[in-house]
Amino acid sequence: MPGFPEPLYLLLNQPDFMYFIKSFFSGIIILAGIAANAQFKKGDKMVGTSVGSIFFNSGSSDVSFPQVRGYSSKTSSYGVRIEPSFGWFISEKTIIGAAININPSGQKVRYEDIGTSFQEDKSTGLNIGVGGFARNYFGGNSAFMPFGQFGFNAGINSSTMEGYKYYDASPDYKVSYDGKSSGGFFANATLQFGFTKMVGEYTGFDMYLGYNYSYNKNTFKTTTLTDLDIDGDIDFRSENEPTTKFTNHGLIVGVGFQVFLKGKK
Numbered sequence: 001m002p003g004f005p006e007p008l009y010l011l012l013n014q015p016d017f018m019y020f021i022k023s024f025f026s027g028i029i030i031l032a033g034i035a036a037n038a039q040f041k042k043g044d045k046m047v048g049t050s051v052g053s054i055f056f057n058s059g060s061s062d063v064s065f066p067q068v069r070g071y072s073s074k075t076s077s078y079g080v081r082i083e084p085s086f087g088w089f090i091s092e093k094t095i096i097g098a099a100i101n102i103n104p105s106g107q108k109v110r111y112e113d114i115g116t117s118f119q120e121d122k123s124t125g126l127n128i129g130v131g132g133f134a135r136n137y138f139g140g141n142s143a144f145m146p147f148g149q150f151g152f153n154a155g156i157n158s159s160t161m162e163g164y165k166y167y168d169a170s171p172d173y174k175v176s177y178d179g180k181s182s183g184g185f186f187a188n189a190t191l192q193f194g195f196t197k198m199v200g201e202y203t204g205f206d207m208y209l210g211y212n213y214s215y216n217k218n219t220f221k222t223t224t225l226t227d228l229d230i231d232g233d234i235d236f237r238s239e240n241e242p243t244t245k246f247t248n249h250g251l252i253v254g255v256g257f258q259v260f261l262k263g264k265k
Contacts, residue, residue: 040093041089041092042092043089046088048085049083049085049256049257050085050255050256052083052208054080056077057075059076061073071112071113071118072112073111074109074112076108077105078106081101081103082101082102083101083256084099085099086098089263094134094136097132098130098133099130099131106123107123119164120163122161122163124159124160126158128157129155131151131153132151134150134151135149136148143198144195145196145198146193146195147196148192148193149193150192153187155186156184157216159184159218161178162176163176163178176225178223184216184219186217187214187215188213189214190211190212191210192209194207194254195208202259202261203257204258206255208256209253210251214248214250217243218244221239222240222241223237223238225237
């Protein structure tokens with residue numbers, strides 16, 4: 001679709017994802033039936049945490065060619081975004097505050113030929129940062145309150161990667177590698193829209209959808225080993241320190257739990 005990020009376009013056209021979105025909003029409607037009213041004022045506080053974009057993927061694929069034998073691959077990945085936060089009401093509907101960002105992730109891809117692995121790539125990552133946010137509730141005070149929220153955070157990240165690949169040649173050989181990042185940096189900007197469902201006088205349950213823009217920079221120290229004849233002896237060794245920079249546009253689906261504390265009278 002012209003002008004639309006391809007990964008987001010493909011995601012929105014997945015039947016399972018659309019079913020989840022429908023279930024997401026159905027859950028909001030059901031929760032709206034629980035009665036509890038919120039009365040906020042300037043000086044009140046909001047303490048809680050949000051969990052956005054939890055995922056675990058596991059899949060496989062088969063690749064075939066007309067003239068030569070094909071191969072199969074198996075992929076697994078995980079990720080979670082956790083944000084504890086603390087905010088202050090600067091008016092009856094507007095909150096500003098600070099948040100901590102914790103975001104571990106990982107991926108493993110394995111390639112096989114007739115049940116035998118000939119290549120494997122693994123990577124892990126961890127982002128830890130701090131930032132701020134501003135949230136505004138719309139409409140009157142009620143048990144079911146829509147909100148918009150903008151947030152920004154930045155911090156450090158660390159990553160690891162390792163893998164290997166066998167090559168058919170004369171002689172056959174194996175190349176393996178491993179790397180670890182240093183001096184990593186990331187920054188995220190988010191825009192969210194959702195609802196707080198009050199489930200008690202001082203507690204609320206958040207559900208939200210949002211957009212996330214992220215920037216990442218890493219410098220990896222990598223070591224590559226080459227084993228000719230695949231006899232266990234290392235014939236060539238090389239080291240390098242490549243720097244990678246990338247940006248990402250993503251869709252956030254998340255939930256959160258908030259505790260509202262009364263300010264001084």
